[in-house]
Amino acid sequence: MNLRNLLWPMLATLALSACGKPSDPASTAATSEPAVTAPASDKPAAAVDGARIIAADQEPGSWMSYGRTYDEQRFSPLTKIDKANVSKLGLAWHYKLDVDRATEATPIVVDGVMYVTGAFSIVSALDPVTGKELWKYDPKVARDKDRDGCCDVANRGVAVWKGRVYFGAYDGRLIALDARSGAKVWEVDTVVDHERSYTISGAPRVANGKVLIGNGGAELGVRGYVTAYDAESGKQLWRFFTVPGNPSKPAENKAMEMAKATWKGDVYWKFGGGGTVWDSIVYDPELDLVYIGVGNGSPWARDVRSPGGGDNLFLSSIVALKAETGEYVWHYQTTPGDDWDYTATQHIMLAELPINGTKRKVLMQAPKNGFFYVIDRATGELLSADKFAPANWASHVDMKTGRPVETAGGDWSKEGKLISPGPIGAHNWQPMSYNPQTGYVYIPMQEAIAYMAPSAGEKKFTGKGNWHLGGESIALPEDPKELAGAAAAHKGHLIAWDPVAKKEVWRQSYETIWNGGTLSTAGGLVFQGTADGRFVAYSADKGEKLWESPANTGVMAGPMTYEIDGEQYVTVAAGWGGAFPLALGGIYEPAKVRAEARVLTYKIGGTDTLPPPKNNVIAQPEPPELKADEKTVAKGRELYNANCGMCHGPNAIASSVLPDLRYLTPEKHQMFAGILAGAFAQKGMPSVMDKFTAEDVEAVHQYVIKRAHDLKKELSAKEAAAVPKT
Incomplete structure (x- = not known):
């Protein structure tokens, strides 16, 4: 049997492409002009600035930025919900989002309002106590734009700053809204080339009055960059490209000159090169630095995009930039010459850790490639790199050079190989959290292998909406027993990782991969949604399951928590979709949940109930006669x-x-x-x-x-x- 027809190619491509997807009919209910359904208030709306975010622990009841604070630890000091009473949590309210597709946002709650996004970048402002809609804004992204993205029409949330709400529309626009009314203040087009498949799915960040946003599209042939815009006017202030452009032209700056020397040939720029900054952007106010996580190459196969080798900077790298100018400061490349779609766009968090008896200002990341990194955030010095998941592409990271030691088993340039982790990664976009009380990082880890094989075909850029892998396309066995084996080879876990001791402390295992992001609290809890449709609380110290509630759908997003009038709430945006569910969810019985997009909010003694879940059983119509040979x-x-x-x-x-x-x-x-x-x-x-x-x-x-x-x-x-x- 041809290897491409075996069970392993399933993860060689991960998401959306040409054959498109119908939208939920409910999406037509949203309008481009906001519908204000609550009276205006005299209270300030989203009156957030840098000083307020830095002092976030002085008002722990708010959640003012994507990861709550600039350090992105997703740890809440709130204690009203704890290990002793979490079993009494009940649903306080739920809010139906417009489109039943991938729901990945972390809501913001500040000054008495919740701001949340859903699929196709629709923004809703809600009363965080009752769930009542205050206004809604639909940027009217064309419904067939999803062809231009890799991983569904998701949006991970908004940023708020000085009375405005900022979000990226899936079609590449950055939009500022009035926080009180939802009226549009300005919008800018962030796309440098509309002949390429650029999208936005990530949440913007605001630092010193600059709105920072990146783009997606590496699989579909784009050149990555991150851009800073003036929060007041929308004027572009700086842009940092992550990979070099046309090698026949001068490089834009010294960083691109350095990067250019690490690429070979002249093919890569025709493919775009990749390196999109589609998720993690972190601001460090102490050092006035911005850290970006850079994505994979375009195409995936390095022998195709850069014949002759090279590290291909800044693919799969963490890059530090000056916040004021976007000037390069340092980088660390997690996967030199990336050949496996090992993005380093996964959640980056900042902390101070005792390393060899000395407290160090560090950043931490658990990217797709299966290694957990601790890096000095001032200098870029690698402090540790250890496997947190099975990984056969490299044996270890050489601490003298900082480079992974690749294995023969990971080289698929000449023949197909089973790669661990596969392109879906040991940890994908779902955010992890860090609890400074336990010292543990809580990671949505997954074992997800793939069969990757070279292709004698595709060697040229073939335009918008087309994947550019440089390898074979996805194919599964058609035999049901082989499919069952494919499903059994993939496992999901929640692990508690000690970044100082460099080891796993405890784990909870699931029937499938693609489980949700995590939240840790001073109440001794870790919250996580699951791919099989639950929202769960564990003890932060030992990982004991203490509570769970049905969500009617798969839960992927990172939870958050807030407090109003002395009552603590826990919220998660629930809704199934994204790379794994679309590409492979059909072979996993636990993941065959229906896509129902909602905001779910819980409190002690909550008595709200969800409607019955959608019927997951569909009768098959009689198929037409097969007439082909x-x-x-x-x-x-x-x-x-x-x-x-x-x-x-x-x-x-x-x-x-x-x-x-x-x-x-x-x-x-x-x-x-x-x-x-x-x-x-x-x-x-x-x-x-x-x-x-x-x-x-x-x-x-x-x-x-x-x-x-x-x-x-x-x-x-x-x-x-x-x-x-x-």
């Missing part, structure tokens, strides 16, 4: 997995987030070609006719029909097995 079906399989599988599931095994094409109605089968030509573009299914011929469309359709008949046989066999034998 084996050669045509095989061609359709190749085309489907390369262009449609990242959205609708490899081998047409979809998750519950987007339609499973094996369940298409007779009417949808009749208009299949029209759908691929853009008939449903406004519902989120873009046209793919820029890459398909009419014969290609028919081949894909016949493959989908074939898979529908396969499913029919599987369901019939299950029904027969369930009948009691007499």
Whole structure:
């Protein structure tokens, strides 16, 4: 059997692409102009500045920035909810978000208002005591824009500063709203090249009156950068590119001159190079530095993007910049010459730790590659690097050179290899937290391998909406038993990691990967949502499960907590979607939760209830007759997995987030070609006719029909097995 048809390629590509996705009909309810449903208040709205964030512990009831404080530790000093009474937590209120897709935001609560985002970057302002909507703003992102992103139409939240709310729209705009009314104050276009697939999913940060934002799109062929804008006017103040541009032109600055020397050939700039700053941006007010986490290369395969090797700076790096000017200060590259989509965009947090008897100002990160890093944040000196998850691509990090020691088992340039972790990572975007009382970091860790193999094909940039991997496309086995083996090879865990002792202290294990971010509190608790639809509290010291509540959907976002009028609340944004659910969620039974997007808020004695969860059982319509020969079906399989599988599931095994094409109605089968030509573009299914011929469309359709008949046989066999034998 061809290796590409084995169970391991499942994670070689991770998210969305050409075949598009329909939007939740509820999304039409939001309007571009905010609907104010509560009277104006005399109280200040989002009156936040740097001094107030620095002094956040003096008003622990607020949550004023993405990670609560500039250090991004996601630790709350609140103690009203603790180990003794957490079992009495109940749902205080819930708020339905507009679009049932990936929900990844951490809400902000300040000056009596909660600000939260949902899919397609829709912003809601809520009463944090009752959940009542105060206003809502929809930036009207085109629903077929999701084709230009890797990992669903998610948004991780807002920043607030001096009466304004800032957020990035998925199509690349940075928008400032009036915090009181939700009216738009200004917007700017952050995209440098609209012929490329740039997006924004991350939350902005504000430092010294500058709004900082990065972009996504490395898999789809872009050049990464981070930009600072004036918070008052939206004027661009500085921009730092993370990878060099056209090698025939002068570099923009000394940092790019340094980076340029680490790339080979002239192919990379045609692909964009990658290196997007799509998530972690941290401001250090003590040193007046900004730390950015830089993403993967474009394409993934380093032999394709940089023939002849090279470290390819600043891919997979943590980079320190001067906050005032964006000038380069130092960097540490976690994965030189990244070959595995090992982004270093994962959560970065700041702390002071005793290292060898001396207190050091450090930053900590647990990126995709499976190593936990502690770095001196003033100098960039590596202090420790230890495996927190299984990783076979490198044996260890050489502390003299700071470089990983790669293994032969991780080299897939000549032949396919099983790689651990795979591109989905040992830790993805879901934020970790640090509790200074226990000294532990709480990491949503996962064991997620992948089969990665070189490709003799794609060697050129092929435009917007197309993935550029430099390797083989995703493909799963079609045999149900092999699929079960694939699912069993992936495991999710919550681990408590001691960054000083450099070891795991305790863990809680789950049935599947892609569990939520964490929150730790002075009440001795750790909160985390799960992929199988629960919200859970553990003891911070020992990891004992103390409480859980159903969420009706998978929970991925980082929880937060706040206090109003002496009452502590815990909130999490719940909603299934993103890279893993779209690409592989269909093969994991525990992850087949429905996508229901809500804000869930709990308090001691809460009595609210959720409506019953969506029905997860759908009857299969009778599939049409399969008319194609084996050669045509095989061609359709190749085309489907390369262009449609990242959205609708490899081998047409979809998750519950987007339609499973094996369940298409007779009417949808009749208009299949029209759908691929853009008939449903406004519902989120873009046209793919820029890459398909009419014969290609028919081949894909016949493959989908074939898979529908396969499913029919599987369901019939299950029904027969369930009948009691007499």
